[in-house]
Amino acid sequence: MGINIHDPEPIRFLDADGTFAPNESAAEYLSEIEDLAVEEVQEWYRSMARSRAFDTECTNLQRQGQLALWAPNLGQEGCQVGLAYATIPEDHLFPTYREHAVADVRGVPLLDLAAQFRGLTHGGWDVNDPKNGNFHLYTVVLGAQAQHAQGFALGMLLDAKRKAGNTALDPNEPGTRTDRGVMCFYGDGTTSQGEANEALVFAQSYQSPVVFVVQNNQYAISVPVARQSRTPLYRRALGFGIQSVQIDGNDVLASYAVGRRFMRDAREGRGPGYIEALTYRVGAHTTSDDPTRYRENEELEEWKTKDPLRRAAGYLRSLGVSDEAIAEIDAEAAAHARVVRERILALPASRPDEIFDYVYAEPHPRLQEQQNWMHAYEASFAEEVAS
Ligand SMILES: Cc1ncc(C[n+]2csc(CCOP(=O)(O)OP(=O)(O)O)c2C)c(N)n1
Ligand SMILES: [Mg+2]
Structure with a gap:
């Protein structure tokens, strides 16, 4: 039996063709995009296009025996790019293994990502190197990064308290500004892991500056989300007393606006947050998976109509950006992916x-x-x- 609670509509700014049509749930986030310039939205689109071209290239490279494995993020570019741009340089980000667009926005070279999937590096990149944008290492052990992220955020809180001459960690004490925060990514399936839930307990106890982002791409390999949860996932965090919302994760604008608000709240001492981004994994779980074995083509086709790139392009057009300018960005993305491909093939073998x-x-x-x-x-x- 389901539990009878009224869920607000997921926060959405753009409709299926990219027309700006914020729904009721979006109203309180409109101020987050007030000063947004067309050039910024154009940058987001550039990142989304780059990610898609790179992802397609990596899937091909795996099929040609040049990568050992690839985990596509095809279809998830809207929430990944919107949320990545919602962070500030001082924030730290803890990914799973599918946040390629987030990595790119934060400055991790796509070549380093690909090298890891080619089996050439152990961790992938040096998190202490500022050029990698505080983007932490990919984590395959589901949910482990939720604890790392929460612990890191708690460290930020302790640092800020010490700086203010306060070493007591009283959970009931009003929030402390940390001026930097943590964004932690995981998937719908991972919400079933103990670690993901334990991190929520600690985050609410200490009011640490962490925002958990659940990319609900509808599947945990072959297991549909409905089999793991009888309630929308965002409600789980509400049960822990954490501010939590559901967003249209294929809407880059909604992802940016909500991410920005939640991260600012976290940095300013107003506690942790939880964002469930509704999206869809258009590709396979990894190149070792065959999704035609467990999902219907109609479902895939239906989600393709909500494509985040098409919606962002539609929005750009409504802001006066020409078809030629958009086509140029797409061509640039394809050219970039070809360069990355050549560089991957030229990488020296490891010892x-x-x-x-x-x-x-x-x-x-x-x-x-x-x-x-x-x-x-x-x-x-x-x-x-x-x-
Ligand atoms: C602790 C643990 N258990 C099982 C696995 C095997 N595994 C890898 S990915 C995956 C599904 C994860 O689904 P979800 O959290 O929805 O993330 P998505 O891959 O959809 O982005 C599973 C079960 C693992 N990597 N770690
Ligand atoms: Mg999933």
Whole structure:
């Protein structure tokens, strides 16, 4: 039996063709986009187009045996780009393994992303390097990053309290401004993980400056969201006492406006937030998955009519941007993806024994033994070839 609560309509600014038509739920967020310039929206579209072209290229590269695996974000560019632009440079972002557009907006080179899926790097990028925009490492262990993100946000809160000469961490104390915050991404399926829920408990207890973003792309591999939750996911956070809303995740404008408000609230000491972005994974879960085995084509086609790029392009046109200018951005994105492709193919192979380098900070006798064994094993093939 369902629970009878009235859910407001998901927050939406743009209709299916990109016409600006905010619904009732969007009214209180209109002030977030008051000063928005056309050039900014054009930048968002550029990021969305870049992401899509790159994603398509990576799927192709995997099919050609050039990447070991790829997790497409096709169809999820609206919420990824809108939310990424809603952050400030001082914020820290904790992703899953599918936030390629967020990574790009924050400055992580797409080549570094692809290198990881080619099996050439262990972590992917150096989070301490400012050029990577405080974008943390991809996390495949579902929900682990929710705890990392919450812990990191708690650290920000402690730093701010100490700076203000207050070392007590009283959960009932009014909020503290941290001037920076954390955005944490995970998927609909991950809301079932203990860690995702434990992070919510800590976030509400300490009122830490963290915003959880659930990209509800309707599936956890082959399991539809309806099988995991009988209530809309955003309601779960309400149960923890966390400010929570549902947005149209294929609407880049709604994603930006709500993300901006929630992040500002978090940074200014008004507590954590939770945003459920309704979207759709148009591609496969990963290149190892065949979605035709568990979902109907009609459903896919229906979601394609809500394509976030088409909607953003429609909005740009309504702001006076010409078809030629939009086509130019698309062409630029395709050209960029081709350059990334060439660079991926030219990446040097990694040393097989590199796996030993990052286990401990200092040399370790047992690992040294294993490394020696590996070298001897590899050398045995050289002898075979010689004889
Ligand atoms: C702790 C854990 N359990 C299981 C898996 C295997 N697994 C990888 S992705 C995935 C589905 C995740 O779905 P969702 O959270 O909706 O994210 P999406 O892939 O749709 O973006 C599963 C079960 C895992 N990586 N980690
Ligand atoms: Mg999912």
